[in-house]
Amino acid sequence: MRTSHDDKSEKRDKQDKSGDPSLLRRLNAAAALRVLRERAEITVPELAALIGVSRPTAQDLTAQLLREGRLVELEPGAGGVGRPARRFRFRAEAGHVLGVDVGAHKVLVLATDLLGRTVASHRLPVTPELSAARRLDAVRTAVARCLAGPAAAGLRPLATGVGTSGMVDPAGRVVTVSDSLPGWSGVDLSAALTGHAPGRVVVGNDIQLATLAEGTAGVAADTDDFLYLYVGNRLGIGLWLRGELHRGHHGAAGEMVAGDGWTVPYQRLLDWFAGHGGEARPTRENAARAVVRAAAAGDGGAAYTLRAFAHALADSLARHVAVLDPRAVVLGGGISRAGTLLSEPFAERLAALTPCPPEVRTSTLGEESTAIGAARLALDHVERPV
Amino acid sequence: MRTSHDDKSEKRDKQDKSGDPSLLRRLNAAAALRVLRERAEITVPELAALIGVSRPTAQDLTAQLLREGRLVELEPGAGGVGRPARRFRFRAEAGHVLGVDVGAHKVLVLATDLLGRTVASHRLPVTPELSAARRLDAVRTAVARCLAGPAAAGLRPLATGVGTSGMVDPAGRVVTVSDSLPGWSGVDLSAALTGHAPGRVVVGNDIQLATLAEGTAGVAADTDDFLYLYVGNRLGIGLWLRGELHRGHHGAAGEMVAGDGWTVPYQRLLDWFAGHGGEARPTRENAARAVVRAAAAGDGGAAYTLRAFAHALADSLARHVAVLDPRAVVLGGGISRAGTLLSEPFAERLAALTPCPPEVRTSTLGEESTAIGAARLALDHVERPV
Numbered sequence: 001m002r003t004s005h006d007d008k009s010e011k012r013d014k015q016d017k018s019g020d021p022s023l024l025r026r027l028n029a030a031a032a033l034r035v036l037r038e039r040a041e042i043t044v045p046e047l048a049a050l051i052g053v054s055r056p057t058a059q060d061l062t063a064q065l066l067r068e069g070r071l072v073e074l075e076p077g078a079g080g081v082g083r084p085a086r087r088f089r090f091r092a093e094a095g096h097v098l099g100v101d102v103g104a105h106k107v108l109v110l111a112t113d114l115l116g117r118t119v120a121s122h123r124l125p126v127t128p129e130l131s132a133a134r135r136l137d138a139v140r141t142a143v144a145r146c147l148a149g150p151a152a153a154g155l156r157p158l159a160t161g162v163g164t165s166g167m168v169d170p171a172g173r174v175v176t177v178s179d180s181l182p183g184w185s186g187v188d189l190s191a192a193l194t195g196h197a198p199g200r201v202v203v204g205n206d207i208q209l210a211t212l213a214e215g216t217a218g219v220a221a222d223t224d225d226f227l228y229l230y231v232g233n234r235l236g237i238g239l240w241l242r243g244e245l246h247r248g249h250h251g252a253a254g255e256m257v258a259g260d261g262w263t264v265p266y267q268r269l270l271d272w273f274a275g276h277g278g279e280a281r282p283t284r285e286n287a288a289r290a291v292v293r294a295a296a297a298g299d300g301g302a303a304y305t306l307r308a309f310a311h312a313l314a315d316s317l318a319r320h321v322a323v324l325d326p327r328a329v330v331l332g333g334g335i336s337r338a339g340t341l342l343s344e345p346f347a348e349r350l351a352a353l354t355p356c357p358p359e360v361r362t363s364t365l366g367e368e369s370t371a372i373g374a375a376r377l378a379l380d381h382v383e384r385p386v
Numbered sequence: 387m388r389t390s391h392d393d394k395s396e397k398r399d400k401q402d403k404s405g406d407p408s409l410l411r412r413l414n415a416a417a418a419l420r421v422l423r424e425r426a427e428i429t430v431p432e433l434a435a436l437i438g439v440s441r442p443t444a445q446d447l448t449a450q451l452l453r454e455g456r457l458v459e460l461e462p463g464a465g466g467v468g469r470p471a472r473r474f475r476f477r478a479e480a481g482h483v484l485g486v487d488v489g490a491h492k493v494l495v496l497a498t499d500l501l502g503r504t505v506a507s508h509r510l511p512v513t514p515e516l517s518a519a520r521r522l523d524a525v526r527t528a529v530a531r532c533l534a535g536p537a538a539a540g541l542r543p544l545a546t547g548v549g550t551s552g553m554v555d556p557a558g559r560v561v562t563v564s565d566s567l568p569g570w571s572g573v574d575l576s577a578a579l580t581g582h583a584p585g586r587v588v589v590g591n592d593i594q595l596a597t598l599a600e601g602t603a604g605v606a607a608d609t610d611d612f613l614y615l616y617v618g619n620r621l622g623i624g625l626w627l628r629g630e631l632h633r634g635h636h637g638a639a640g641e642m643v644a645g646d647g648w649t650v651p652y653q654r655l656l657d658w659f660a661g662h663g664g665e666a667r668p669t670r671e672n673a674a675r676a677v678v679r680a681a682a683a684g685d686g687g688a689a690y691t692l693r694a695f696a697h698a699l700a701d702s703l704a705r706h707v708a709v710l711d712p713r714a715v716v717l718g719g720g721i722s723r724a725g726t727l728l729s730e731p732f733a734e735r736l737a738a739l740t741p742c743p744p745e746v747r748t749s750t751l752g753e754e755s756t757a758i759g760a761a762r763l764a765l766d767h768v769e770r771p772v
Contacts, residue, residue, distance in 0.1 A: 167741065176741065225635050237709050241627060248711025249611050250742035255708040257739060322641040323623050323706055325634025353643060355553065355562065356636035 025061075028053055032061050033070065033383065036090040037115055041074055043085040062088055069094050092117065097382060098146070098160040098197060099375025100139060101206065101368075102189075104128040104181060104233075107138050108368065109146040111155055112375045114382075116217055120151035121371075132183035140196040147198075157198035161378035162189055163209040163370040167252045172203035202381050207254050209373030210365075211238025212245045214330050216376050218369065219361045227326045227358070229317060231342075232333035233284045235262040237320060256316075265312035272305040285334045292338040306338065307345045314349035321354045332363035411450075414439055418447050419456065419769065422476040423501055427460055429471040448474055455480050478503065483768060484532070484546040484583060485761025486525060487592065487754075488575075490514040490567060490619075493524050494754065495532040497541055498761045500768075502603055504754075506541070508532035518569035526582040533584075543584035547764035548575055549595040549756040553638045558589035588767050593640050595759030596751075597624025598631045600716050602762050604755065605747045613712045613744070615703060617728070618719035619670045621648040623706060642702075651698030658691040671720045678724040692724065693731045700735035707740045718749035 031051040036042060042050075048058035065071040072091045076084040092115040101108040105128065111120040124142040126135060143160070146152060164184070166177030172190025193201045204212075211228040220226045220240065228238035237254045239246035246253050256262040266284045273287035276294070291309070294302035321329065329350070331343055339362055347360035365372055417437040422428060428436075434444035451457040458477045462470040478501040487494040491514065497506040510528040512521060529546070532538060550570070552563030558576025579587045590598075597614040606612045606626065614624035623640045625632035632639050642648040652670045659673035662680070677695070680688035707715065715736070717729055725748055733746035751758055 239709070241632065242630075244628075246627065246710075248742070249713040249744070250711055252742045253709065253711040255711070255741055257704055257708040257741070318643055319705065320709055322643040323625070323639065324632075325636055325639040325641070327635040355641055355643070356634070356638045358635070 025064075028057065028061055029064065030383070032058075032065065033090070036065075036071065036088070037092075039090075041087045041089045043087055045085070047088075090115065094156070095158045095382065096155045097199075097375050097378035098143065098157055099371040099373070099378060100143065100160060100162045100197070101209075101371040101374060102135065102139055102162060102164045103206070103370075104165075106367075107135075107142040108371045109142045110368065110371045110375055111146055111152055111157060112372075112379070114379065116372070116376060116379060118368075118372075118375075119155065120146055120149055122146035122149065128180060129182065132181070132187050135181065135184070136187070136192050139193060143193075143197045158382050159199035159378040160193065160197035160201045161209070161374035161376070161381070162193065162197075162201060162203045163206040163374040163377075164189060164203065165206050167250070167255075168203050168205050169251060172201065174203075199378075200381060202377050204374065204377050205251070205254065206370040207236040207238045208245055208247060209377060210332055210363075210369035211240055211254075211373070212376050213365055213369045213373035214238075214332065214363060215240040215243075215245065217372055218330070218363055218365050220328055220330050223328050225324075225326045226328040226330055227317075227321060227324060228330045228332055229313070230333040231313065231331060231335040235265075235313070235316065236333075237317075239324070241324075241326075262316055265309050265316060268305050268308050268312070272302060288335040288338070292335070292341060295338075295341055303341075306341055310342050310345035311349045313342075314346050314353060318350060318353035321350060321358060325356055326358050328359040328361055330361050330363055332365070332369055334367070336362050337366070411447075414443065414447055415450065416769070418444075418451065419476070422451075422457065422474070423478075425476075427473045427475045429473055431471070433474075476501065480542070481544045481768065482541045483585075483761050483764035484529065484543055485757040485759070485764060486529065486546060486548045486583070487595075487757040487760060488521065488525055488548060488550045489592070489756075490551075492753075493521075493528040494757045495528045496754065496757045496761055497532055497538055497543065498758075498765070500765065502758070502762060502765060504758075504761075506532055506535055506537035507757075508535065514566060515568065518567070518573050521567065521570070522573070522578050525579060529579075529583045544768050545585035545764040546579065546583035546587045547595070547760035547762070547767070548579065548583075548587060548589045549592040549760040549763075550575060550589065551592050553636070553641075554589050554591050555637060558587065560589075585764075586767060588763050590760065590763050591637070591640065592756045593622040593624045594631060594633060595763060596718055596749075596755035597626055597640075597759070598762050599751055599755045599759035600624075600718065600749060601626040601629075601631065603758055604716070604749055604751050606714055606716050609714050611710075611712045612714040612716055613703075613707060613710060614716045614718055615699070616719040617699065617717060617721040621651075621699070621702065622719075623703075625710070625712075627710075627712075648702055651695050651702060654691050654694050654698070658688060674721040674724070678721070678727060681724075681727055689727075692727055696728050696731035697735045699728075700732050700739060704736060704739035707736060707744060711742055712744050714745040714747055716747050716749055718751070718755055720753070722748050723752070 035050045044058050044062055048055045070091055071088045074087040074089055092113040095114050096111050099110045107124045107126055109122045110118050112118050122142050122145045124138055126138050164174055167175040169175050173188045174184055177184045189203045190201045207230045214220045214228055224243045226240045230236040235256050239253055269287045269291050273282055273290050291302050291306050295306045343360050343362050351357035421436045430444045430448055434441045456477055457474045460473040460475055478499040481500050482497050485496045493510045493512055495508045496504050498504050508528050508531045510524055512524050550560055553561045555561050559574045560570055563570045575589045576587045593616045600606045600614055610629045612626045616622040621642050625639055655673045655677050659668055659676050664676055677688050677692050681692045729746050729748050737743035
């Protein structure tokens with residue numbers, strides 16, 4: 001019996017070396033990279049404990065990642081008794097990605113290292129009226145300028161992520177666009193930029209990518225469940241559920257439809273603006289900016305208007321918060337820069353309307369959120385186990 | 387060098403037999419049980435291919451599951467050349483669970499085998515006015531009667547799942563209840579039933595459990611993302627996202643708040659009922675039943691009213707569908723039994739309102755959905771790898 005069992009074990013080992021374990025090895029490598037990215041440095045025993053493998057397995061993994069140039073070995077640490085443990089760090093500079101935000105008013109290109117840290121950027125103003133062909137030209141120009149800048153010397157860009165308003169299909173085509181970008185519906189962004197931007201070009205919806213940025217590098221990076229509310233020229237929702245971006249079955253998650261009454265809150269801002277000598281047809285963001293400025297300067301009427309706007313936003317969002325029960329709501333988009341002038345009355349009203357009020361946080365990523373999310377999308381692509 | 391590497395391998399094997407692999411083995415066993423539950427019978431090579439392990443590993447797994455009584459070996463199949471392959475099946479009768487639905491009007495108890503197939507049941511009518519103490523008595527009685535019935539002879543119940551309206555905390559306590567069950571808020575269902583129902587008592591929200599039933603045993607068992615709309619005396623939403631029930635950060639996901647306008651659709655039903663000699667203060671379900679009956683019998687006004695109700699439901703749901711972008715919407719609850727009289731106008735209107743219309747399906751689990759989901763909750767508890 002003993003012998004038969006031993007035979008079986010031997011046979012399994014042989015098989016395991018050829019068949020199954022490649023998947024296991026790739027999963028272990030992916031887990032190791034996840035852990036390594038979050039730490040300044042690590043030893044083999046620490047890695048073993050953190051990803052739950054034996055020390056010899058962790059040793060093999062580090063050797064493999066060193067060979068692949070994903071790790072660097074650090075100088076042995078001083079002090080301690082006996083031979084100092086070998087220490088390693090993730091080689092964030094082993095590759096780079098681009099994150100591109102194609103908007104109505106700007107094209108923003110960021111280059112990041114493998115940790116998602118921005119190392120170079122270029123911003124190119126555009127106008128909402130630009131034709132699709134010219135907008136694509138602007139994207140190609142902005143990418144080229146970002147890569148030609150002094151900060152980009154020595155970069156090894158491996159992939160490009162692109163964020164755009166509108167619904168994006170899995171192939172990277174803009175299916176429909178709710179903002180009024182002329183000719184933008186139907187544009188095959190992935191095809192139009194491949195060859196003009198480094199590596200594979202992956203495309204996502206701008207608000208979904210801003211949500212990805214918040215969940216990985218923003219104020220909600222510690223949170224498994226949050227709802228992102230984009231408050232700019234329109235409202236949009238992003239969902240981060242169980243530690244992942246929720247894209248939806250058709251990739252269209254986050255749309256707010258007419259029945260959601262999302263335009264209602266803005267009316268007060270526009271009315272105030274019109275009553276205070278504002279231009280005839282302001283964008284919603286410009287009207288908001290004027291109200292916020294006046295409220296911050298002590299104008300009581302503007303403060304009241306901003307408060308009413310925040311309450312109306314909460315009214316509009318309460319039903320989604322109640323159904324999803326997230327831990328937090330993150331306010332992003334241009335108007336969220338009003339800070340506590342917006343977030344406090346918003347949180348107050350939300351708490352009155354929902355059975356389990358979430359925390360309310362304000363994004364700190366500013367206008368870079370979509371570009372940061374686009375870079376993360378590209379990183380996900382680079383790091384996906386094949 | 388060769389020798390040093392071999393030494394390392396040996397060392398790893400030794401370690402792997404004591405440390406890491408227990409998790410891997412448990413994960414493999416869980417994967418094997420999942421595959422086995424979905425098949426009438428299986429051979430070792432089939433199991434190996436389906437869960438992606440080597441044949442010797444699959445052989446070890448089957449041996450282990452046989453020892454634990456989770457598998458039965460079948461008679462060798464006839465025909466074919468050479469020694470017939472050993473065939474196994476999941477031993478569904480190795481254990482049982484109870485699923486209990488505690489409602490305003492009924493207590494329903496189901497006993498199921500480890501495949502979730504109902505083997506015994508007991509239904510005890512109750513009234514909405516019952517005190518909490520008497521409602522708990524009714525639950526204990528219904529459980530005892532179900533287990534005392536002839537169909538329950540030889541059952542080995544291992545755990546009990548309970549569904550109730552209201553928000554349920556992780557300990558099994560009813561935190562708040564929106565239906566008017568007197569004294570029900572604050573009831574510690576898990577504590578009150580432990581010892582009166584078999585095994586560990588796990589508790590969940592009724593609509594969340596109905597959603598679990600649809601996602602595992604109902605019309606959406608093939609679907610990774612769907613939204614369940616409960617249409618009974620009130621509206622409620624259940625979310626099934628990426629193949630799992632979405633409970634929310636506080637376990638409260640699925641609430642429809644006042645701002646959602648969920649009572650609006652019912653008004654037309656109640657108005658029609660009042661205008662056709664119905665009782666003075668009908669439940670919403672009773673009014674709906676009368677409207678459906680009249681519409682099915684060819685009453686044009688009733689058909690119009692039902693259609694308007696379906697449209698108003700779609701108006702109310704469209705915003706959630708747009709934000710979540712699910713593959714399907716499942717209509718459940720008493721009023722969903724109107725079938726296509728409800729689902730067709732509902733689907734039509736939803737398609738007009740949302741950018742990516744989902745399929746619309748009608749539940750076939752009837753009034754058992756919450757009890758079935760409660761049994762699944764208990765099964766999940768029994769089968770969770772320790």
